[in-house]
Amino acid sequence: MTDLPPNAALPAPAEVPIGTTSDGEAEAKPEVGVGPWEGELPEGEHWDPDLLRDGDRRNVVDQYRYWKHEAIVADLDSKRHDFHIAIENWQHDLNIGTVVRTANAFLAKEVHIIGRRRWNRRGAMVTDRYQHVRHHPTVEDFVQWAEGEGLAVIGVDIFPDSVPLETYDLPRKCVLVFGQEGPGLTPEVHDAAVATLSIEQFGSTRSMNAASAAAIAMHAWVRRHVFQQPVS
Numbered sequence: 001m002t003d004l005p006p007n008a009a010l011p012a013p014a015e016v017p018i019g020t021t022s023d024g025e026a027e028a029k030p031e032v033g034v035g036p037w038e039g040e041l042p043e044g045e046h047w048d049p050d051l052l053r054d055g056d057r058r059n060v061v062d063q064y065r066y067w068k069h070e071a072i073v074a075d076l077d078s079k080r081h082d083f084h085i086a087i088e089n090w091q092h093d094l095n096i097g098t099v100v101r102t103a104n105a106f107l108a109k110e111v112h113i114i115g116r117r118r119w120n121r122r123g124a125m126v127t128d129r130y131q132h133v134r135h136h137p138t139v140e141d142f143v144q145w146a147e148g149e150g151l152a153v154i155g156v157d158i159f160p161d162s163v164p165l166e167t168y169d170l171p172r173k174c175v176l177v178f179g180q181e182g183p184g185l186t187p188e189v190h191d192a193a194v195a196t197l198s199i200e201q202f203g204s205t206r207s208m209n210a211a212s213a214a215a216i217a218m219h220a221w222v223r224r225h226v227f228q229q230p231v232s
Contacts, residue, residue, distance in 0.1 A: 097123025
């Protein structure tokens with residue numbers, strides 16, 4: 001597969017009125033995405049003829065403009081990172097969609113939902129179409145899967161035996177597990193984890209939002225294994 005042809009310029013986003021200014025004039029805001037392809041059509045199986053004709057309004061980076069959905073997923077699969085993300089979902093945690101969106105941004109191998117299969121996809125902003133999501137009905141099922149894949153189970157939560165994420169040498173092949181908002185990690189996951197990590201905080205609150213904690217932990221993995229930044 002190839003990116004956009006050399007010297008190809010994406011069509012400029014059109015401006016559409018969304019309201020009025022204090023002077024009564026129409027206020028314009030750029031549309032999401034790009035319009036129909038301009039000029040000679042590119043060649044390649046990954047191009048989507050409908051998007052080339054009608055424009056591409058999806059929430060994707062410019063590299064994937066006008067690509068078929070399956071072509072984008074295949075390209076992402078060829079370079080996904082070695083870490084996985086898991087989140088427990090016993091009470092319909094609303095953070096899961098945001099975690100999936102962040103996992104897509106950091107190119108996690110997979111996202112795992114432990115517990116209830118159903119989750120609110122609104123926060124994912126359609127990124128679940130590009131991110132592999134696997135369901136495990138029980139903690140036992142999840143742990144058996146992780147062991148079979150040779151992945152270290154790393155919990156992220158505040159426990160008496162938690163160690164700082166900031167100074168922990170995250171293994172390359174691991175699955176970072178987060179509890180749901182409020183209860184946190186279950187004792188079953190805590191017992192199965194090879195380590196439980198905490199994120200250093202400096203304000204008055206004892207904990208932070210689960211989706212925020214997941215983003216911090218994923219970025220820590222990227223800093224360690226993509227940018228080769230050593231831990232102190």
